[in-house]
Amino acid sequence: MTNQMSYTTEEIAALLKVSKLTVYDLIKKGDLPSYRVGKQMRVDDADLEAYKNKTKSGIAAVQEDPSAYMESKTIVITGQDISLDILTKHIEKNTKNIRPLRSYVGSLDSLISMYKGDSDIVSTHLLDGDSGEYNLPYIRKLLTGFHYVVVNLVIRSAGLFVPKGNPKQIYTWRDLKREGITIVNREKGSGARVLLDEQLRLQGMDTRLLKGYDCERSNHIAVAGMVALGEADVGVGIEKAANIVSGVEFIPMIQERYDLVMIKSPQNMEWIAQVMNILKSEAFLHELTSVQGYDLSLTGTIMYES
Structure with missing residues (x-):
């Protein structure tokens, strides 16, 4: 190898047998000097060798505090x-x-x-x-x-978001199939979406008959926000989001284990x-x-x- 050689982050990761994230971390901490060529980060061979020699010289210290030199x-x-x-x-x-x-x-x-x-x-x-x-x-x-x-992290209350005053008088899962009810849904794969789909299945309700079923939002606050703005009559989510978004009431339906x-x-x-x-x-x-809204009785x- 010569001092004129340089390596990409991918090549260094392969040489050191570590992940690219570890290489980026070494560069960020200043342990491995680098420079940019276009959009690509490069490290000179001399700097790589200097880092390796520095690491070797720290072997004695490792015996005193192994975590000090342990790979992140x-x-x-x-x-x-x-x-x-x-x-x-x-x-x-x-x-x-x-x-x-x-x-x-x-x-x-x-x-x-x-x-x-x-x-x-x-x-x-x-x-x-x-x-x-x-x-x-x-x-x-x-x-x-x-x-x-x-391992349990928290237990929290999940249920229905409705506008203040609950003008459509929505209190149960079966109320969702009443005529004139528009829902806002969560994305496929989310826990709230699974909760809704399981309840609809148990009630024998056809999702194709629910107005707004295909209207998806990616988080609880976005769902509560649509209800607060009058763009939907009901949505599924957690109590904490209802406490954050004004203009929304929360109808608790189940205590869910968040693991x-x-x-x-x-x-x-x-x-x-x-x-x-x-x-x-x-x-x-x-x-x-x-x-607010967490039950910590099983946390840990x-x-x-x-």
Whole structure:
């Protein structure tokens, strides 16, 4: 190799046998000097060799504090609830080698991304209408062949958003099929969409007869907002969103379990233990307590372990 050579981030990741995210993290922290050629980041061979030599010289220090030189682990946390943002903040603050990234997708898509290896901590609130059980029937089907742990994050109230005063007198799932009722829906794969579809199935209601069924919004606040603006008579969501959006009342229908799923592979066990400690920590629970609408009686409790 010569000092005139340079490498792309992909080439460095292959040479060091680390992920591209780790390379970007080294560049961001200044450990690996880089420069840009067009849209591409490049690192000179001399700087790469200097970094490798510096790392080698730190072997003795590793024996004193192994975590100081341990490769940073990036974990992807999926879901849309604010409790996940709080968890992410506590992971960043209380761990040395975990780098959490947030992905804002629905429950079913989160489990599919975990199956594909694209997510590390997924949140889910999926109701199985036949058993009345949350999450586990879906997790067992989608994560066949995996070893995993399911931990409760919060319990929260889910139900119907209606305009102030509830002018259409909507109180039950069967009320949705009355003539003149327009709904606003969540996107396919979201927990709220599964809740609605399961209730409609149990009531024997044809979704094709529901006005607005194909009108989808990507989060609870957007659904509540459409109801508040008079663009829909009813939508499905969580109580917290109704407390945020003015002009909306909340009709509670069910207490849903909002759980986390983590894959128990050998390389994951160390950070899973750290996350479990955070879930049970006084600081984390205290911050969750400040958010209205959460039941924390099961927070940090293992609901299932395979």
